[in-house]
Amino acid sequence: MRRSIITFVLLLSGIALNAQTTLQILSTPSGKSTFPKLAYSYMALEPNIDSVTMRIHYSKHFRAYYDNFMKAVAGTPYENQSIKEVFANISSAPAPVKNNAGGFYNHALYFEIMAPNSGGIPGGDLSDKIGMSFGGFENFKKAFTDAAMGRFGSGWAWLIVKSDKSLAIVTTANQDNPLMGNAEVKGTPILLIDVWEHAYYLKYQNRRADYVAAFWNVINWKVVEDLYAKAIK
Numbered sequence: 578m579r580r581s582i583i584t585f586v587l588l589l590s591g592i593a594l595n596a597q598t599t600l601q602i603l604s605t606p607s608g609k610s611t612f613p614k615l616a617y618s619y620m621a622l623e624p625n626i627d628s629v630t631m632r633i634h635y636s637k638h639f640r641a642y643y644d645n646f647m648k649a650v651a652g653t654p655y656e657n658q659s660i661k662e663v664f665a666n667i668s669s670a671p672a673p674v675k676n677n678a679g680g681f682y683n684h685a686l687y688f689e690i691m692a693p694n695s696g697g698i699p700g701g702d703l704s705d706k707i708g709m710s711f712g713g714f715e716n717f718k719k720a721f722t723d724a725a726m727g728r729f730g731s732g733w734a735w736l737i738v739k740s741d742k743s744l745a746i747v748t749t750a751n752q753d754n755p756l757m758g759n760a761e762v763k764g765t766p767i768l769l770i771d772v773w774e775h776a777y778y779l780k781y782q783n784r785r786a787d788y789v790a791a792f793w794n795v796i797n798w799k800v801v802e803d804l805y806a807k808a809i810k
């Protein structure tokens with residue numbers, strides 16, 4: 578009995594240690610990064626994002642970026658640098674470090690800002706800021722959707738907080754992101770959508786617009802509001 582309690586406690590602490598948030602990932606030495614646990618089941622975002630896409634995206638694509646990032650930094654000076662430092666000096670990083678650092682962080686944030694029974698509109702300070710910056714939530718939604726639709730090929734659309742604390746909608750190609758030193762517009766990401774075909778093709782095929790429309794139903798605004806609050810501190 579006692580042994581099973583101890584095992585249970587160890588299991589719980591193991592899970593806790595493993596539950597690195599994206600913000601923690603940013604400041605952890607790259608070589609000590611852990612693979613984030615998905616906070617919901619593969620089927621939890623149905624019908625907006627189907628369970629097969631979720632399983633493959635999380636356990637294959639995301640996992641491969643993590644595994645390859647760990648391999649790329651192992652035994653190199655990058656091992657001891659935080660992923661934030663790696664991004665800041667990305668132009669000098671070899672391609673496997675750059676691509677997999679981006680793929681790891683971008684996906685960690687993507688899976689973190691989604692949840693079942695969510696969507697709707699943001700609250701609090703972020704709601705006010707979006708209203709002021711874009712002339713209302715509907716205008717913001719349209720601008721973000723246009724950005725996601727306008728990203729040619731594979732990449733991401735982002736809502737970022739710039740260094741002057743203003744909001745901006747930007748897109749990046751491949752696994753680039755706005756934390757990278759060579760980004761056209763730099764800032765702290767608080768919301769993002771993956772527009773690589775692997776994120777939607779099994780359910781939506783070529784209909785990226787339908788996927789982007791469904792994405793609004795699974796945004797966990799509580800997490801986005803929290804990222805905004807930390808970004809403007």
Ligand code: MN3
Nearest residue numbers: 638771773776
């Ligand atoms: Mn992806």
